[in-house]
Amino acid sequence: MNGERSSFPVHRSLFSRRSLMIRRASVLLLITLFLFACKTTSDDPNARAKRGAGAGAAAGAVVGAVVGNQSGNNRTGAVVGAAAGAAIGAAIGHRMDKQQQELQQIPGVEVTRPAENEIAVGLTNDILFDFNRADLRPEAKSTLRSLANNFRQYPDEVITVEGHTDNVGSPDYNQGLSERRANSVRIYLIDESVPSSHIEARGYGESRPKATNSTPEGRQLNRRVEIHIRATQS
Structure with missing residues (x-):
């Protein structure tokens, strides 16, 4: 005891x-x-x-x-x-x-830094897609090709392609459209030799506006694709 x-x-x-x-x-x-x-x-x-x-x-x-x-x-x-x-x-x-710094040299993209280990690249849907379509416009491919060239230089990163829409149309339709558009960008980047295991696509529909949907200018900003690049410790 x-x-x-x-x-x-x-x-x-x-x-x-x-x-x-x-x-x-x-x-x-x-x-x-x-x-x-x-x-x-x-x-x-x-x-x-x-x-x-x-x-x-x-x-x-x-x-x-x-x-x-x-x-x-x-x-x-x-x-x-x-x-x-x-x-x-x-x-x-x-x-x-x-x-x-390299991404900021690519025309037609908006580059921000949401976090120390994250870069966000914004592209408006008006540049990437025709109205109500999810197939890439020919002139959009040169921009995406430049992005892919950059991404291949940093193989230890995780890339998420996010699709967003305005609030015109039904939420269900906008959700599906955002998913198809994000996946179109993802597939093109993979075709440009970005490793498929490092890139995913997500659609958010109209749920994450960055501007008001009450004006044409605001809706244009909300129709976009964002590519988020997150660093790993490799």
Whole structure:
């Protein structure tokens, strides 16, 4: 009985130490992210790469600290994890910065950066398709060919083609039209040697407008295809 009673405080002590280490690592994550957000501005051409390094370092420190705690060397684990995370984060940020600059040179596309590890390329349906059709217009193919040439240079990314419509017509019809149009773009990119395993198509119909549907100009903006490029850690 004495042996059983004495083992319980030991387990409690280990659990308390592990919880404390996780809390400390979480605080480190928040502090690092805050400092990198403050020190990098939009005027810095390497800002995103630096923020990626900071986020990677913080996340790596958390993982490394937890793993190190389990092996009895949490300080070394945090340092190694932070270094590895910083290297991965900086590499991804630099790669995405470079690709964004290249995509911005392609005529007829709108390039934005919704997240550190994501690029969005917007194309209006009026450029890609005739009214109420899902087959690509001949003049749209040169733009998509340029995009495919870029995508092939970055094989470690996941690409999602999203179709969107305005609210003219029934929701069911618009949903189907958005799916067919997104798939047409996907098939063309695959025909241009973008790996099929890295690209998918989704239709959202009229459910995600980017402008008002009460004006012709707004509806034109809502009729669009967006290509989202997300980085992996490869």
